[in-house]
Amino acid sequence: MLGEIQLARYRFHCKVITPLQLPAYAGSTLRGVFGHALRQQACLMRARSCDGCTMLAACPYPQLFEPQRLTRPAGAPPLLAPYAIEAAFSSEAAAAQKWHSYRPGENYQFDMVLMTPQAIQQLPLIIASWRQAFGRGLGRGDGQAELLRVELISAEDREEPVPAVHASNLTIPEFSAAEDVLLHLETPLRLEQQGRRIGERELTPGIFLRHLIRRVGFLLGVQRPNLFPLEQVHQLNALADKVQGGERQLQWCDWSRYSTRQKQKMTLGGLVGHWQLQEVPEQLLPFIYLGQWLHVGKECAFGLGKYRWIKASQAGADILYQRV
Template sequence: MNRWPLARYRFRVRMDTDLTLPAFSGSLLRSVFGSALKHQVCPGHGDQPCPETCAYRVLFEPAIQPGERFPDAPPPLIFQFTEAHQVMADDYLEFTQTLLGPALDYLTLITEIWRQAFVRGIGRNRITGRLASVALEQPEGFSVNKEWLPVYSSTEGRFLAHQPGLELPFPEPSGDLTLHLQTPLRLMESGQLLGQGRLTTEAFAKALLRRIQQANHLYLHQAVPDWWQFRTWFEPVVLSGKLRKIGLNRYSSRQQQAMRLTGVLGDIHLTGVCPELQPWLMLGQYLHLGKNSAFGFGQYRLTSGCNGLHNG
């Protein structure tokens, strides 16, 4: 497969005081970033709407073109959560962000926005911190332990030359894979959440292909399979797992209201995954699945094997 124009970067921030984070903090980080970005780049427009070339429009609220194949246009940024619920003063907050296509050209600006956001403070209590470093993920197949290439250090104040992009590893023979859901997965059908006993192989396959085709159509522009090919690869796959429903609240700054969202957490096991399908499942780790993926929902980690799972 070709080198895909996407990359995942890790940001490390040294906190000045203790920071408490909500569960699945990708939505909070997205709100912090959007506010800081608008504050930085939009005042020059005055009272006029943002032009399509405005960095805020490009990175955060892309325009939906009439007649587009997909009715929504998620931004070319995907916010990942941090596992930490509390970061003590002088410790480091770590979070990652996946940049797609045109967003790769904005890494310098994105880094500066994060720096400014933490200088001003985040959350209701305006907790401050200092951006320490940025690193590029170096994928290693199904390995849980990822390598990170340093690309920016606050002590040097400059970016190191590097080549962003994702080269998916050569697939292994047919086997079993497990998707460990790290944030709630929101797959819907006829207004109903697909959870334990409702999530089928076909529904999963359609959701994965739709996410890949959407990101590809908008930002990546690579050769991707159609539904006929995807369905052929998924025919021998058996889906099982153990999922639990979870509800959480988030506040929409754009809509000025609280929102109640539901999703599922747990593990999804796929038996009999052919080599041709493996790279697309690995790509899904970066794109996420389901609704609200731009907020960090639908994030999963892929491993080989299926120990401890039950049919669902």
């Protein structure tokens, strides 16, 4: 049904130049410095604000970082940020609000998923923005690092050189029968329904899959308009509501970030751990597969809602009982 989708995951390798201190989860910090550098790299008007800019529609900055600024036809689906920054996450370190320290000469790496052809075309600008951000400094004490190289990450998690010109296609497998699915929620999953957060007790397969269907539909609609007619979405949602949950080991994990825009410390939380979905219909399996790149829930841009589909060949018998 989905075939090939243009999206790509890249790995950024850096060498620390001056002592670098990053919060337990650095996704929000990375997004902040990236946005600042991206605007400086992209803006031709050198204006202090994008408000009222006559170049807004042609500027890559709002297209990548603040798509909500762009004008959309009435009734059109919302434009979502076409990227996710993926930093290492530990629930214990996040709960304890620990900071990670990196000494000069040490390596630091993170991943970034670009989710549309337009975003992939802007890779040179994105690399230049990261190089500027790390050169200027980030984290506590404005530690600096040098961007050494960027690798393209295959679906099998292999690092490959990035061609000078490329359109990275992800092939969605074809599924012919229902399957049990074991998910590892690697970064906090933040879902809301009618303005209320979904905790471990309230989370159902139907809620999770409905959010996933909506996100995939919005992001893929940029590449292939009318891919999911409303009638088909209703059918997929009805299938999602019938999926049953199996064994789970989920926990709520709170962590804090400082919002430069709101000038205050914010506590965010979400669910992490392992969760089994039973007899997922084959029509929904491509969405679960694709969601490993697209993430699901709130704050996907700085890496929340990241999960991995653990195949039976990879899962140990006691994986559901390991600490998350």
